[in-house]
Amino acid sequence: MATNERPTLGNFMSLTCFQYLRVGTEEVADRAPIVASGRKRGYDLIESLQLLGASEDSGLIQSKLEEALGAKGTRLCLVKSIIQKSKGSYEVHLAEGACTAGQVSSTPICAFTLGVFIGALHAITGIPMRGHEVACVACGSKECIYVIEAVAL
Numbered sequence: 001m002a003t004n005e006r007p008t009l010g011n012f013m014s015l016t017c018f019q020y021l022r023v024g025t026e027e028v029a030d031r032a033p034i035v036a037s038g039r040k041r042g043y044d045l046i047e048s049l050q051l052l053g054a055s056e057d058s059g060l061i062q063s064k065l066e067e068a069l070g071a072k073g074t075r076l077c078l079v080k081s082i083i084q085k086s087k088g089s090y091e092v093h094l095a096e097g098a099c100t101a102g103q104v105s106s107t108p109i110c111a112f113t114l115g116v117f118i119g120a121l122h123a124i125t126g127i128p129m130r131g132h133e134v135a136c137v138a139c140g141s142k143e144c145i146y147v148i149e150a151v152a153l
């Protein structure tokens, strides 16, 4: 079966449509489906780069994710830094995230982007991860900051 390759419009669409999808889904079904979608996207991205279980090095992970997701990649966000706090524990700093584009909120709102980094860190380190957002541009912060750490087994 032929796939729709969009010869004229290519791979990108408006953030406005993304925000309607994100906000509308969260109104109906809360954040879980959006986070889950992000996790799958992050995991599959690492798999497509053939980096499953490749590294726990935060500098290498930052550079691979900035390349794939930043200005020269899919433009999900700018991956400013990833800091390893301890084994299996990372702090992700990003700017210009898709989730926060044009958004103002009293609580962090990065459900999809957070999910992408949880899935990507799980895939690249081989360690199942969970995460939460501790600072968000939508709340007035300069960066969004995610704490992502190994799921206690």
Ligand SMILES: [Zn+2]
Binding pocket: 097, 099, 100, 108, 109, 110, 133, 135, 136, 137, 138, 144, 145
């Ligand atoms: Zn945020």
